[in-house]
Amino acid sequence: MRRGMKRLVPHATVVAAAAALVAVAFAVPALAGGAQVTRGDLAAFADGPGLGYSDVTGRVQMVRTGDGKTIASVQVAGLTPGATYGSHVHNQSCADGNAGGHYSFGHRVVGGAGPGNSEIWLGPFTANAAGHANGKATVGESAGVTAVSVVIHGPGGQKIACADLS
Numbered sequence: 001m002r003r004g005m006k007r008l009v010p011h012a013t014v015v016a017a018a019a020a021l022v023a024v025a026f027a028v029p030a031l032a033g034g035a036q037v038t039r040g041d042l043a044a045f046a047d048g049p050g051l052g053y054s055d056v057t058g059r060v061q062m063v064r065t066g067d068g069k070t071i072a073s074v075q076v077a078g079l080t081p082g083a084t085y086g087s088h089v090h091n092q093s094c095a096d097g098n099a100g101g102h103y104s105f106g107h108r109v110v111g112g113a114g115p116g117n118s119e120i121w122l123g124p125f126t127a128n129a130a131g132h133a134n135g136k137a138t139v140g141e142s143a144g145v146t147a148v149s150v151v152i153h154g155p156g157g158q159k160i161a162c163a164d165l166s
């Protein structure tokens with residue numbers, strides 16, 4: 001009887017270890033392998049042409065890294081040389097209320113900007129002589145599901161262009 005029990009205990013241990021390995025196998029792709037990358041193309045907002053920005057183009061990218069950071073970047077063309085622009089991650093799609101307001105974590109984050117350092121700001125940036133500019137933001141938390149678009153604001157604050165992230 002005792003010998004039988006002794007055989008059962010190691011067996012149970014092996015089963016538990018195998019179960020733990022399976023759990024790790026499922027968890028690892030979501031972390032290490034699983035940086036989530038979303039991208040989008042910039043298009044001028046309806047007001048853009050009236051403000052002189054009919055041909056703003058560019059690309060945006062947002063990476064939610066496996067270690068819980070968010071890296072948002074933008075490359076823009078068609079800007080006014082020497083002018084300075086704002087750019088933020090917004091909380092509605094471009095076609096939904098002109099992308100709504102700024103995405104906010106609701107609390108301070110490392111690298112955050114805006115009210116309470118709770119937002120993701122890719123600017124301000126200034127266009128070069130060719131009308132090109134780059135912007136980037138890195139924050140220490142993974143952006144939530146409502147971080148869905150990136151807006152470019154003109155020097156007067158107007159929303160001139162937008163990209164949906166998908």
Ligand SMILES: [Cu+2]
Nearest residue numbers: 087088151153
């Ligand atoms: Cu904005």
